[in-house]
Amino acid sequence: MEVLTLPTNRSLNGFNEQGISTDKPFIIANTFQTTYHELKQEHLIPVFVKDNQPVISQADFIEMTNEIVSHIYEGEEIMIPNIRVSHPIKGRIPEAKNKPAHLLLEEEKTIYYERMAFVIEVPSISSVINGNRLNLTIGGIKAYNLDNLYSKKGSEEHFKIFIGFQNKVCTNLCISTDGYRGELRVRNTQELMDGILKLLTQYNAQRHIENLDSFQNFILPQREFAHLIGKARMYAFLPKKDKMHLPELQFGDTQLGMVVKDYYNDETFCQNEDGSIDLWRLYNLFTGSNKSSYIDIFLIGV
Incomplete structure (x- = not known):
């Protein structure tokens, strides 16, 4: 497997300007859309309780995936990640600890979201099945509720990653077994990068499209x-x-x-x-x- 080392001085402007991936929700439930900038700049990052060390943040997961996608699909059109979050964890700064909730100023509130999902579309790699356009799509899920945050840094953190095709008629995600890792457990960012890279390089897009096309028969x-x-x-x-x-x-x-x-x-x-x-x-x-x-x-x- 190729060893990929990503730059540590990542920029907030690291995403290209091709437009956001999909203009419709790929998941609904109780989620709403947010931006990478908001995740990176305005959301708290949970820590492991025993040593106060930060987990791999949702923003870092997204940016890491985007950079690996840009590396593997260099020269293709790669759109800005579409990010959806749910289950807000609200807080406040110490100076506002005695204020009634309705009197809190925006700068006195803190928040992060327990669960996050994102997709990155590569519309230059596409196919058509039964009149439905399918675009290659890569994505992931980070849900802090799946981690044991009462432990120390170095404990396993849980991620889900996938690659497949998104049906542009309805934004349904068409995922196959070899394009899905439902329980990626890692202890550091290098293991996470290796897991994402392995999934993306082993995925066979042509075989997946042929299997989906055969469903019509x-x-x-x-x-x-x-x-x-x-x-x-x-x-x-x-x-x-x-x-x-x-x-x-x-x-x-x-x-x-x-x-x-x-x-x-x-x-x-x-x-x-x-x-x-x-x-x-x-x-x-x-x-x-x-x-x-x-x-x-x-x-x-x-």
């Missing part, structure tokens, strides 16, 4: 779709001994309900007139429903 009649949804709803109530022999299913009733609703109503991915549906549209119904998941479990069901 498989059709489910309505009764098979209904059977699939029924079995999926039953999964949560199966005895543990039966679940042991089945692939894990992370979709809940709310998400499955959205799949059924969009099976009838979605303008792009709904059923055919006879009730049948091909796997490409069914896949997008499931990935679309996953956009309502919280950030820290957003990629589990992919």
Whole structure:
């Protein structure tokens, strides 16, 4: 594997000016959009309680990923990261400790967000499936609630990274197994860089696109779709001994309900007139429903 050393004097202006990745939310839940500058300049960085050493910050994770993407895809169009956060952790400066909350000035408040997800689009690498344009997209998730912050620096920190294609019709993320690392545990920034680089260099974009394109060749009649949804709803109530022999299913009733609703109503991915549906549209119904998941479990069901 290539050893990549990134500069330590990173600049806030390190992102190119190609525009922000995707103008629609790639995840909804209770998230809202923020900027790299806000993360870097205005948000606190959590620390390990036992030695007061900082964790790898969300801003550093984003910038590190962006620099690796720029290195690997040099010469391609790379857009500014689209960043979404949730679960704010609010505080105040010591001088304002006795003030009523409604009297706090903005400069007296502190904040960071427990959970963050981002995507970086590379629109110059794209394909079209069934009239849907797919752009190569790289992203990651950092959720501090997955770390043991009551420990010391050097304890494992948890990250999720992925590479795949984003469907520009609906901003669904199309991720494959070789483009997903759901539990990257690292102790320092070098291990994080190595993990990101390894995932991106091992990913086979052409093979992924060919697999996605083949989904159109498989059709489910309505009764098979209904059977699939029924079995999926039953999964949560199966005895543990039966679940042991089945692939894990992370979709809940709310998400499955959205799949059924969009099976009838979605303008792009709904059923055919006879009730049948091909796997490409069914896949997008499931990935679309996953956009309502919280950030820290957003990629589990992919």
